Amino acid sequence: MAKRKKTQIAKEIANAIGAAGKPGHPWCEGVIEEGESGLAISDACPIRLPMRPADVRKLAEVAAQAPYGKGTQTIVDTGVRDTLEIDGGQVELSPEFLEAIHIAGRNIADELQLDADRLQFDLYKLLIYPKGGFFLPHRDSEKRIGMVATMIVVLPSKFGGGDLLIRHGGRQEAFSFPKARAQKQSQYVAFFADCEHEVAKVTSGVRVCLAFNLILKPKRKGSKRGSDPAVDAALLSQVRNWFQHRASDPLVFALEHQYTEAGLKPGYLKGADKELHRSVATVAESLGSRLYFGQVERHLCQFADDGSFGYSRRGNRRWSGDYDDLTIGESYEDEIVIDGWRDADGELAALAPLGCDSSQLISLIPAEDWVPTRQYYEGYTGNAGNTLDRWYHKSVIVIWPESEHFEIVTQMGLNFAVAELLERRASLHQCDDDELEQACDNCQKLAECTIERWPDRKYEQNAPGPDSQTWLKQFAAELPRLEELSLIDRFLEVISMRDWRVDLDQFVMNSLRCFGADSILPLLHRLVECEPPPNQYGIRFLEGLARRDAKWLLKVAKDKKHGGLSRDQLHGLLSSAAAKLSAHSKKLVEARHRRGDPPTDCWRVLTQAIIAAQADCFDDMIGLQDSCPSVFEFRSFQVPAAVKLRQFALKQHDEMPGALADWIERLKVRLVDATSGEPQPPSDFRRDSKVGCECKYCLQLSQFLADPTMHQTQIPASEHNRSHMEHVINSQRLDVQTKTIRSGSPYSLGLTKTLASHDAAVKQYHSDLKLLSTLQ
Ligand SMILES: O=C(O)CCC(=O)C(=O)O
Numbered sequence: 001m002a003k004r005k006k007t008q009i010a011k012e013i014a015n016a017i018g019a020a021g022k023p024g025h026p027w028c029e030g031v032i033e034e035g036e037s038g039l040a041i042s043d044a045c046p047i048r049l050p051m052r053p054a055d056v057r058k059l060a061e062v063a064a065q066a067p068y069g070k071g072t073q074t075i076v077d078t079g080v081r082d083t084l085e086i087d088g089g090q091v092e093l094s095p096e097f098l099e100a101i102h103i104a105g106r107n108i109a110d111e112l113q114l115d116a117d118r119l120q121f122d123l124y125k126l127l128i129y130p131k132g133g134f135f136l137p138h139r140d141s142e143k144r145i146g147m148v149a150t151m152i153v154v155l156p157s158k159f160g161g162g163d164l165l166i167r168h169g170g171r172q173e174a175f176s177f178p179k180a181r182a183q184k185q186s187q188y189v190a191f192f193a194d195c196e197h198e199v200a201k202v203t204s205g206v207r208v209c210l211a212f213n214l215i216l217k218p219k220r221k222g223s224k225r226g227s228d229p230a231v232d233a234a235l236l237s238q239v240r241n242w243f244q245h246r247a248s249d250p251l252v253f254a255l256e257h258q259y260t261e262a263g264l265k266p267g268y269l270k271g272a273d274k275e276l277h278r279s280v281a282t283v284a285e286s287l288g289s290r291l292y293f294g295q296v297e298r299h300l301c302q303f304a305d306d307g308s309f310g311y312s313r314r315g316n317r318r319w320s321g322d323y324d325d326l327t328i329g330e331s332y333e334d335e336i337v338i339d340g341w342r343d344a345d346g347e348l349a350a351l352a353p354l355g356c357d358s359s360q361l362i363s364l365i366p367a368e369d370w371v372p373t374r375q376y377y378e379g380y381t382g383n384a385g386n387t388l389d390r391w392y393h394k395s396v397i398v399i400w401p402e403s404e405h406f407e408i409v410t411q412m413g414l415n416f417a418v419a420e421l422l423e424r425r426a427s428l429h430q431c432d433d434d435e436l437e438q439a440c441d442n443c444q445k446l447a448e449c450t451i452e453r454w455p456d457r458k459y460e461q462n463a464p465g466p467d468s469q470t471w472l473k474q475f476a477a478e479l480p481r482l483e484e485l486s487l488i489d490r491f492l493e494v495i496s497m498r499d500w501r502v503d504l505d506q507f508v509m510n511s512l513r514c515f516g517a518d519s520i521l522p523l524l525h526r527l528v529e530c531e532p533p534p535n536q537y538g539i540r541f542l543e544g545l546a547r548r549d550a551k552w553l554l555k556v557a558k559d560k561k562h563g564g565l566s567r568d569q570l571h572g573l574l575s576s577a578a579a580k581l582s583a584h585s586k587k588l589v590e591a592r593h594r595r596g597d598p599p600t601d602c603w604r605v606l607t608q609a610i611i612a613a614q615a616d617c618f619d620d621m622i623g624l625q626d627s628c629p630s631v632f633e634f635r636s637f638q639v640p641a642a643v644k645l646r647q648f649a650l651k652q653h654d655e656m657p658g659a660l661a662d663w664i665e666r667l668k669v670r671l672v673d674a675t676s677g678e679p680q681p682p683s684d685f686r687r688d689s690k691v692g693c694e695c696k697y698c699l700q701l702s703q704f705l706a707d708p709t710m711h712q713t714q715i716p717a718s719e720h721n722r723s724h725m726e727h728v729i730n731s732q733r734l735d736v737q738t739k740t741i742r743s744g745s746p747y748s749l750g751l752t753k754t755l756a757s758h759d760a761a762v763k764q765y766h767s768d769l770k771l772l773s774t775l776q
């Protein structure tokens with residue numbers, strides 16, 4: 001890179017950001033809240049406001065024709081600027097007026113996002129525009145180190161014309177100062193120093209204004225040797241704009257030289273990087289943003305052609321091996337990841353890899369001219385290839401607004417954010433009293449950002465890996481300890497829309513403990529009763545009770561003190577849950593197509609909770625088993641569930657609820673019935689002959705099955721009819737084996753009777769005996 005002037009680097013980066021970011025509003029306006037604007041010229045000659053043309057004539061003795069700056073020269077040219085001016089040093093402002101300026105200053109700092117405590121207002125000139133006065137478009141030169149903006153205060157006086165027009169990044173706004181014109185109030189406009197502006201011709205009266213330089217004082221922080229406090233206004237304004245529109249997208253400045261992780265320190269930067277760092281650091285400081293160093297890896301995968309694309313493989317065209325010969329087309333993939341984080345002093349920073357997109361990457365060397373660290377070209381192979389993969393590595397400086405820090409931490413991964421939160425929480429006790437509030441605030445902000453980024457885990461397929469459950473659960477357990485009820489509220493709202501599987505056991509217990517039953521109970525009701533969101537086709541796959549909720553209900557029910565809930569409160573929650581589960585089960589019985597898993601597991605967990613809490617709705621849960629047999633299968637679910645519940649009840653209360661004992665009795669009776677006699681094998685070759693079809697072939701099949709003496713037969717039939725018979729045999733589970741006999745025309749289907757039904761009945765009999773024994 002050719003040697004550049006210091007300010008040029010900052011300007012170039014500013015332009016680069018300007019090209020990437022959206023233009024914003026680098027100006028603001030307001031009124032000066034001071035009725036009597038007291039001002040005077042140095043020899044105590046007071047200025048009467050509103051001013052009249054006659055007064056202006058008197059001022060002409062003190063005032064001079066204003067020059068304008070052209071490069072380093074300052075010249076008078078009334079074709080460019082026609083104004084009278086009095087030097088700021090000669091103007092005295094009353095304490096009230098100064099106070100009003102100070103108040104306006106706070107607002108300006110706020111609107112332009114500047115550090116109010118470091119913003120200084122230097123009265124530069126008093127400007128007087130008699131009729132015909134104007135100032136052609138120009139930018140204010142940096143009259144002092146640290147000058148970031150200009151403030152124009154138009155004083156009350158009667159005038160026409162004289163609009164102030166300001167332009168920046170393709171936008172323009174005209175200010176006509178109506179209140180000052182109406183002689184009511186002083187009005188101000190403040191704008192960043194890189195804004196082009198002009199004053200339109202004054203058509204009548206006199207326009208009087210004060211021009212202030214807005215200067216950002218350097219931060220007092222030891223005295224950094226050699227640090228230049230100058231802030232480049234253009235860069236500041238562009239970064240500020242960026243932060244206004246893309247606050248949570250960090251700005252990434254590529255350094256020219258490559259540094260090792262350990263060598264990436266302010267003191268070791270080389271050449272132009274030193275200047276880049278100075279500019280970026282100054283801007284970061286004045287905007288109160290964070291600055292880090294990092295290493296970027298960019299992987300770019302693009303279409304590329306060596307000249308053979310579209311030719312057949314035998315075209316004998318071979319790539320020369322020269323990457324410069326490739327014609328590059330569209331990008332398939334452009335992945336940029338920042339890692340190797342170092343803080344502003346170059347010390348290791350505990351941050352995780354962060355992805356960004358190419359618009360965030362600001363580089364003085366155009367990205368097309370970067371030299372890849374590695375590249376790989378796959379030529380045309382007929383159905384794939386013609387891609388060029390390139391990897392680039394760059395050391396970078398990264399900045400983001402302090403207010404977005406936690407949002408960005410969550411962008412680095414929720415597991416990282418949660419680990420960070422746990423760590424911060426754990427070290428709260430080490431904070432001094434005056435740090436504690438901020439530290440707590442930070443924990444809350446981090447938690448807030450984590451909640452907003454909670455993963456969507458409604459459906460199995462988009463669930464993150466199994467270990468995610470651990471840290472999601474940890475987060476949930478920790479959240480109540482931050483003692484902010486609104487976070488609990490928001491968390492539950494997000495969970496009920498996105499996450500069916502997070503473990504909330506500890507969360508609910510801790511919430512009840514930290515906030516008390518009365519605050520938490522309504523939120524728990526809302527969670528249990530919430531309607532799940534439909535999927536993108538408007539279908540609700542997730543219905544009924546979430547297992548997540550059955551689980552924490554069990555936890556609370558088993559707790560000796562029910563987590564502080566009264567018996568009635570807990571029973572209320574349980575019966576809401578039970579109602580939801582049974583409504584869903586009944587819907588499943590009616591539905592022809594079953595959606596989602598049957599709520600069997602959920603039923604078991606909830607019923608345990610109901611047993612533990614000795615709630616009345618237990619009978620309803622048992623009743624549900626009887627009314628929805630297709631959902632709660634007798635052998636595979638009901639019997640084992642009853643056995644488990646009996647065990648559970650005995651462990652909890654040393655006795656069984658009556659309804660449970662009755663239910664077990666009913667199950668027993670059914671099994672005793674089913675096992676009253678061991679199935680006997682058929683005494684002859686007669687088999688079940690219900691074929692459910694009356695075609696000529698099935699009729700023969702049915703007659704064969706009903707015949708007590710025939711073991712085997714053959715039915716001649718075309719291929720079509722043979723496969724029809726086979727289909728009937730399989731679907732009706734007939735006790736017959738088939739085989740194609742390949743002789744004669746047509747071929748025949750060979751049939752041999754089996755004992756399949758009998759074998760199955762015997763198997764069922766023995767397994768029923770076993771089931772019965774589990775109930776004894
Ligand atoms: O009078 C105004 O509104 C603007 C004056 C100005 O642009 C300047 O003095 O540089």
Ligand SMILES: [Fe+2]
Pocket residue numbers: 138139140150197
């Ligand atoms: Fe100006």
